[in-house]
Amino acid sequence: MADAVIHAADALTGGDAPDHVVHHTTTGLSNNKLAMWLFLGSECLLFGGLISTYMLYRGRHSENLGPDQIWDIPFTSVSSFILLMSSLTMVLAVTAARRRDDRNTKVWLCVTALLGACFVAGQVYEFTTFYREGLGFTTSLFSSSFYTLTGFHGVHVSVGIVILLSVVGMIARGRTPSDKSELVEIVGLYWHFVDIVWILIFTLVYLIPA
Amino acid sequence: MALIERPTQRALVPAVATPSTTYGVFRRPVESTGWKSWAFTVDHKKIGIMYSATALFFFLVGGFEALLIRAQLAGEEGTILSADTYNQMFTMHATTMIFLFVMPMTTGIANYVVPLQIGARDVAFPRLNAFGYWTFLAGGLFLNSSWLLGGAADGGWFMYAPNSSVPFSPSHGIDFWVLGLQITGIASLTSAINLIVTIINMRAPGMSLMKMPVFTWMALVTQFLLVFAIPVITVALFLLMFQREFDATFFDVNAGADPLLWQHLFWIFGHPEVYILILPSFGIVSEVLPVFSRKPLFGYPLVVFSGAAIGFLGWGVWAHHMFASGLGPVSVAVFAVSTMAIAIPTGVKIVNWTMTMWGGKLWFTTAMLFAMGLIVQFTIGGLSGVTHAVAPSDTQQTDTYYIVAHFHYVLFGGAVLGIFAGLYYWWPKVFGQQLSEKWGKANFWTMVIGLNMTFGPMHVTGLQGQPRRMYQTTAERAGEGFFNISFWNLIASIGSLILAIGVLFFVINVIVTARKGEKAPLDPWDARSLEWMTNSPPKEHNFDAIPTVHHLDEFFHRKYEDVGEGEHHEFHKIATAEELIAEQEANADAHIHMPSPSYWPIIVSFSLPVMAYGIIYSRWMIPIGFAIAMFGIYGWAMEPPTATADDYEPPPPPSGGELEVATHG
Numbered sequence: 001m002a003d004a005v006i007h008a009a010d011a012l013t014g015g016d017a018p019d020h021v022v023h024h025t026t027t028g029l030s031n032n033k034l035a036m037w038l039f040l041g042s043e044c045l046l047f048g049g050l051i052s053t054y055m056l057y058r059g060r061h062s063e064n065l066g067p068d069q070i071w072d073i074p075f076t077s078v079s080s081f082i083l084l085m086s087s088l089t090m091v092l093a094v095t096a097a098r099r100r101d102d103r104n105t106k107v108w109l110c111v112t113a114l115l116g117a118c119f120v121a122g123q124v125y126e127f128t129t130f131y132r133e134g135l136g137f138t139t140s141l142f143s144s145s146f147y148t149l150t151g152f153h154g155v156h157v158s159v160g161i162v163i164l165l166s167v168v169g170m171i172a173r174g175r176t177p178s179d180k181s182e183l184v185e186i187v188g189l190y191w192h193f194v195d196i197v198w199i200l201i202f203t204l205v206y207l208i209p210a
Numbered sequence: 211m212a213l214i215e216r217p218t219q220r221a222l223v224p225a226v227a228t229p230s231t232t233y234g235v236f237r238r239p240v241e242s243t244g245w246k247s248w249a250f251t252v253d254h255k256k257i258g259i260m261y262s263a264t265a266l267f268f269f270l271v272g273g274f275e276a277l278l279i280r281a282q283l284a285g286e287e288g289t290i291l292s293a294d295t296y297n298q299m300f301t302m303h304a305t306t307m308i309f310l311f312v313m314p315m316t317t318g319i320a321n322y323v324v325p326l327q328i329g330a331r332d333v334a335f336p337r338l339n340a341f342g343y344w345t346f347l348a349g350g351l352f353l354n355s356s357w358l359l360g361g362a363a364d365g366g367w368f369m370y371a372p373n374s375s376v377p378f379s380p381s382h383g384i385d386f387w388v389l390g391l392q393i394t395g396i397a398s399l400t401s402a403i404n405l406i407v408t409i410i411n412m413r414a415p416g417m418s419l420m421k422m423p424v425f426t427w428m429a430l431v432t433q434f435l436l437v438f439a440i441p442v443i444t445v446a447l448f449l450l451m452f453q454r455e456f457d458a459t460f461f462d463v464n465a466g467a468d469p470l471l472w473q474h475l476f477w478i479f480g481h482p483e484v485y486i487l488i489l490p491s492f493g494i495v496s497e498v499l500p501v502f503s504r505k506p507l508f509g510y511p512l513v514v515f516s517g518a519a520i521g522f523l524g525w526g527v528w529a530h531h532m533f534a535s536g537l538g539p540v541s542v543a544v545f546a547v548s549t550m551a552i553a554i555p556t557g558v559k560i561v562n563w564t565m566t567m568w569g570g571k572l573w574f575t576t577a578m579l580f581a582m583g584l585i586v587q588f589t590i591g592g593l594s595g596v597t598h599a600v601a602p603s604d605t606q607q608t609d610t611y612y613i614v615a616h617f618h619y620v621l622f623g624g625a626v627l628g629i630f631a632g633l634y635y636w637w638p639k640v641f642g643q644q645l646s647e648k649w650g651k652a653n654f655w656t657m658v659i660g661l662n663m664t665f666g667p668m669h670v671t672g673l674q675g676q677p678r679r680m681y682q683t684t685a686e687r688a689g690e691g692f693f694n695i696s697f698w699n700l701i702a703s704i705g706s707l708i709l710a711i712g713v714l715f716f717v718i719n720v721i722v723t724a725r726k727g728e729k730a731p732l733d734p735w736d737a738r739s740l741e742w743m744t745n746s747p748p749k750e751h752n753f754d755a756i757p758t759v760h761h762l763d764e765f766f767h768r769k770y771e772d773v774g775e776g777e778h779h780e781f782h783k784i785a786t787a788e789e790l791i792a793e794q795e796a797n798a799d800a801h802i803h804m805p806s807p808s809y810w811p812i813i814v815s816f817s818l819p820v821m822a823y824g825i826i827y828s829r830w831m832i833p834i835g836f837a838i839a840m841f842g843i844y845g846w847a848m849e850p851p852t853a854t855a856d857d858y859e860p861p862p863p864p865s866g867g868e869l870e871v872a873t874h875g
Contacts, residue, residue, distance in 0.1 A: 025411035031334045034411060038403045042437045049445030049475055053460070060466050137456065141467055144458040148449070166847070175848065 030179075036186045040193045043156075047197050050152055051204060054145040058205075061142035065135050071206055072126070079122030080202045083157070086115035087195045090188045097184035105184060106168050112191065113164040116157050123154045146205065153201055156194045163187055238849070239807045250807035252336035253750060254325050257343050259640065261318025264347055265311050270713070271354070272306035275299050277710055280664070284703035286696050287682050296681035297364035298383060302354075304367035305387065308487065309394050310350045312625050316490035317342075317401050319632050320429040322640060324405060326741035327423045329414025329759065331752050334407040336805040337846065342401035344815035346394055352819040353390030356383050363387035366679060368476050368531075369450070371461035371469040376454055382826055385454055388447045389822035395440045395447075396818070402436035405429060414740070416759035420514070423739040423762075424507060427514050428493025431521040435482045435489075438525075443479035446472060455825060470535060477528035485524040487621060488588075489517060491628020492559060495581045498631050499563050501735050502578035503570030506763060509562045516555030516562075523552045533601045534608040542601045549599035553592065560589055575735070576650030580631035583658050587623025591616055594669065609679075612672025618665040630657070630716070637723075638730035642746045646726075649719035657712030663705025667698035733787035738766040743790055754798035765790075805851045814842035 025031060058067060093108035127147070135143045167187055170176045176183060239250040248256060279299050282288040291299060325333055333339050356362045363383040365373040374384055409430045413422070422430075450472070452458040459465035461472045500507045507513060529537055529545040537545075563585050572578070594616040598604045607613055630653075638644045676683070676695050688696040733742050743765045744753055761767040768790055774780035817838035824831030 026413045026417075027411055029411065031407050031411050034407045035335065035403050038406055038437055042399060042403075042441050044441075045438050046441035046444060049442050049478075053445070053449065053471065053475075056468060056471060057460075138458055141459060141465065144452065144460060148452065148458075166844075170847075 030182055032182065032186055033189070036189050040189065043193065043197075047149075047152070047200070050145075050149045051200065054149045054205060057141040057145040059142070061140040065133070065139060066142065067146075067205070068209060070130055070133055070135060072129070073206060075122070076126065076202065076206055079119050079126075080198060082115050082122070083119040083195055083198055086112045086119070087192055089115060090191045094181070094185050094188045097181040100181070102171055102180075105180075106171055109164050109168045109171075109184070113161045113168075116161045116164070116191075120154055120157050120161070123150065149201065149205070153194070153197060156197070160187075160191050160194055163190070239809060241807070247807070249812060250340075250809055252332070252340050252805050252807055252811075254321050254333045254336065254339060255640075255748065255750075255752075257339050258318045258320075258322030261314050261321055261343050261346070263318075264343075264350070265315035265318055268306050268310035268350060269315070272303050272311055273710060273713060275303040275306065277706060279303060280703040280706040282681065283683065283699050285700070286685050286688065291681065293681045294361070294364065297366075297679070298357075298362040300679060301364050301366055301369075301383075301387070302357075302362045305353065305363070305391075307621075308367065308483070309391060310346075310353070312487045312621070312629070313394075313398060314346050314350075315629055316429075316432070316487070316625075317346075317398070317405075319494070319629070319636070320405055320425075320432075320490060321401070323636060323741055324409060324426050324429050325412070326639075326744065326748060326752055327426045327739050328409060328412060328417055329740050329753060329757050330408060330412040331756075331802070332805060333404050334412055335404045336851070337808050337811050338400050338404050340808070341811035341815055342397045342404065344812045345397035345400070345818060348815050348819045349390050349393030349397060352393060352822055353386055356386035356390075359386070368480060369472075370476075371467075371472045372463065374450055374454075374472070375462060385451075385826045388451050388454070389825060392444065392447050392451075393818045393822060395444055398436050399440045402433040402440070405433045406437065409433075414756050414759050417764075420511065421759055421762045421764070424496035424510070424513055424517075425490070425493035428489045428496070428517050431517050432486050432489045435486050435521055435524065439479045439482040439486065442475055446475035446479065449475075451825070470532070473532050473535060474528070477531045478525075480531065481528040482521075482524045484620075485520055487625045488628075489520065491584065491625045491632075492517060494628045494632040494635070495563060495584050496559075497739065498577050498581040498635050499566045500763075501635075501737050502573045502575055502581075503567045504573070504736070505566055505570040506738075506766075507562070508565035508568075509558075510762060512558055513562050516558040519555040520552060523548065523555070527552060530599060530601075530604070533604045546599050546601045550596060553596055553599075556592055560585060560592075575634070576645070576647055576654055577631045577634035577735075579651065579654045580627050580634060583654065584624055584627040584631065587619055587627060587658070587661065591619025591621075591623050595620065607672065609677055610672040611668040611676045611678060614678055615665050615668035615672055618661075618668070622661050622665065627657075630654075633716075635735065636741075638734050639741060639746050639748070641724075642730055643723050643726075643728060644730040644734055645719050645723050649715055649722060653712055653715040653719060655712075656708055656715060660705050660707075660709030660712050664702050664709055665705075667702045667705075671695040671698045671702075731787075732791065736769075738763040740765055742787065743768070743794070745791065751802045751804055754794045756799070757794070808846070808849060810842050810846035810849060814839055814846065817842060 027034075061067075089108050089112040093105050093112060096104035096108055127150075130143075137144055137147050164187060167176075167183065171180065239246055241247045241250075248260065251257065278291060279296070282291045282296060282299075321333070321339065325331070354362075359382060361381040361383045363369070363386060364379055364381070365384055365387075369384065369387065372378055409422070409426055419427075449458070449460040453460050453462070459467050461467050461469050463469055496507055496513055526548045527545060529541055530549045533542055533545075563581075567582075594612070598607060598613070598616065634645055634650055670693065674689055674693050674695050676699075683696055683699060685696070688694050730746060732746060735742075740757060740759070741748075743757060757764065765787075769783060769785050769787070770781035771784045772779050773782050817835045820835030820838060821832050822835075824835055
């Protein structure tokens with residue numbers, strides 16, 4: 001997670017003069033973007049490992065505290081929808097940044113962060129409810145692997161929110177590199193990735209009956 | 211983002227007006243001498259040297275642990291180590307050698323050599339590079355601090371369940387191991403991403419992928435393996451941490467868990483890891499052999515493709531570590547076949563190296579001897595490796611010294627001999643001095659004799675049934691005659707002493723060479739690749755003018771002209787290294803901007819062990835470490851890559867606005 005911030009950090013400081021935005025790389029791709037893609041490739045295996053663990057242990061629970069008993073599908077569907085909508089607002093932020101429209105970039109980044117925060121809040125609420133129903137972290141193998149998987153995803157969304165707000169702050173204070181749109185785009189890559197992972201998790205964890 | 215700007219014709223306008231003192235408080239480090247020039251450096255060459263020096267230090271630590279193990283096993287019923295200390299010793303020996311020696315050593319060499327080989331002025335993310343080194347150091351120190359804090363990890367380097375759970379290992383050793391590897395994993399991941407971007411994006415004009423030196427190629431494959439292997443062990447380590455710290459039961463059979471989960475996760479990381487350890491050495495050997503055979507590498511594309519093939523196949527063989535765990539016949543058959551398949555690209559490489567030497571004018575320098583040593587010793591280890599691929603035979607060998615013999619032949623006989631070939635080969639480049647050939651040859655022969663004496667007998671003791679990790683042998687179990695394992699254990703222990711003397715010769719060689727202080731010639735080996743087309747040691751900006759590449763082995767083709775006709779090649783020397791470098795200096799680029807040193811990487815790095823100690827001892831240290839990390843990350847994000855004039859106190863540098871490296875004239 002720290003890495004993502006660091007990559008974003010490099011993106012923030014890597015630019016130079018505004019009239020000198022064409023960088024000479026062998027492939028013509030930006031270094032920052034390439035690094036972010038590699039990082040996301042690495043993240044695929046992180047979530048791959050966590051999802052495999054969950055799939056292995058999803059059936060190992062006590063009688064009345066299994067996935068089929070405790071999921072609240074309508075609630076989670078709504079929070080999933082909110083998270084997916086945040087991808088839309090992220091795209092709007094990227095296009096605004098391409099148009100060099102600072103005001104709308106900031107607005108859409110804030111909306112994206114807000115939607116992300118709604119999702120995280122929903123997750124906190126959901127975890128609390130499950131805990132009240134008796135499903136603690138160590139209750140069963142199912143609960144441990146469920147909380148670990150969704151917890152990791154929640155942390156990724158939270159880190160994304162921090163990065164989004166940091167970018168808003170930097171744009172507001174004019175402390176961004178020349179290629180602002182690329183910075184927003186790279187943050188967007190991370191954000192979309194986290195959303196795509198949620199589509200997988202939502203399908204595998206919630207929708208497919210255990 | 212090009213932190214290293216390519217020179218342009220027009221003068222560069224300073225970047226976005228940014229306050230140069232972060233938070234309005236800190237002045238940026240700009241020292242170019244003294245300890246600060248090392249602690250805050252972002253220069254890939256200094257970082258490469260620090261990586262390698264630290265790794266060599268851990269090599270001595272791990273070697274010392276190995277000597278204690280061999281001393282314990284030299285006689286029957288050894289009493290030097292207790293059973294408990296013995297467990298810690300072999301665990302930490304393996305962990306140190308893999309995670310704190312071979313991996314950072316090859317990263318260090320790649321850090322130093324790759325940008326020079328591809329004609330770049332630095333890596334793509336210089337500060338991330340510094341962060342990688344300091345994080346590795348922080349993780350290594352953290353891991354080893356467990357010796358002083360109640361005992362080190364004792365579950366073996368692959369830390370199988372249930373031995374890794376609290377009831378079976380109540381000390382904090384495994385907690386240190388889990389968190390320490392997590393930290394070094396962050397270091398590996400960041401430097402892997404950095405090196406991949408560097409290799410893909412920062413090659414000199416004209417250097418297509420198939421004109422890249424083989425070492426750079428193998429470094430690229432290795433870094434890709436790291437990017438995809440590290441997260442898998444990250445997951446495994448997190449699960450184990452949750453089990454040990456927060457009472458989860460991921461690997462606890464009593465709670466209905468599947469202990470094989472750990473084995474799968476560990477080996478999906480662990481087998482690519484094996485290629486992470488060996489491929490850089492394959493790359494080094496592919497550089498050294500052509501130079502000292504005075505021939506181009508035989509079948510360059512095949513060597514490159516087989517390296518990449520090893521990288522791909524390496525993902526489909528992990529379960530051969532688990533043949534004895536009852537996977538079922540189908541899985542076993544599949545993994546047995548895929549494991550045998552890996553012998554094909556490896557064999558291709560061996561053949562290509564041999565064919566490179568065939569008909570060449572061989573020059574038996576120490577570097578060449580080590581490279582040839584790798585071919586022979588690695589092949590022995592490779593052959594016993596094929597016997598593990600045969601599942602029925604592996605069932606017999608699992609957890610015996612036969613396995614220990616195999617992986618020491620491939621790791622010591624392969625990876626380590628390759629690293630030493632690289633050390634002797636690139637030493638004049640890095641330090642401008644040539645290591646003594648006399649000491650070097652003593653170093654090589656004692657090491658090779660020692661290695662065969664140490665690890666050769668383990669084939670015998672292993673097939674006789676001596677289990678791994680057994681802390682004592684007894685007379686009743688020793689067997690008779692030729693197969694008496696006590697006899698062979700003694701031979702192995704004597705061999706390990708000879709091996710240690712070999713390493714000592716290397717240390718002496720370094721000291722003797724440094725004392726003598728003789729300047730090495732610019733191109734002592736008549737080398738072929740770009741890293742030799744600059745001064746030794748190279749200037750801070752590597753090349754006065756970035757060369758345009760037309761050939762594989764560009765430097766060679768600049769020195770030699772092909773006067774042969776048709777298929778017949780005959781090369782005549784047309785230029786010396788001195789002339790080529792002088793020509794480069796004369797055409798030096800006008801504006802070369804180098805990234806400036808920074809405090810932030812080291813600060814972020816050392817916040818990690820603070821958090822890790824917090825997890826083990828008291829939770830309030832976690833927010834402190836986290837706060838330091840956030841402080842560092844934001845400081846980093848606010849800092850421009852190049853220092854501005856107000857960072858210099860008292861006098862700004864003569865060139866005014868930006869730090870400009872003085873170029874020719």
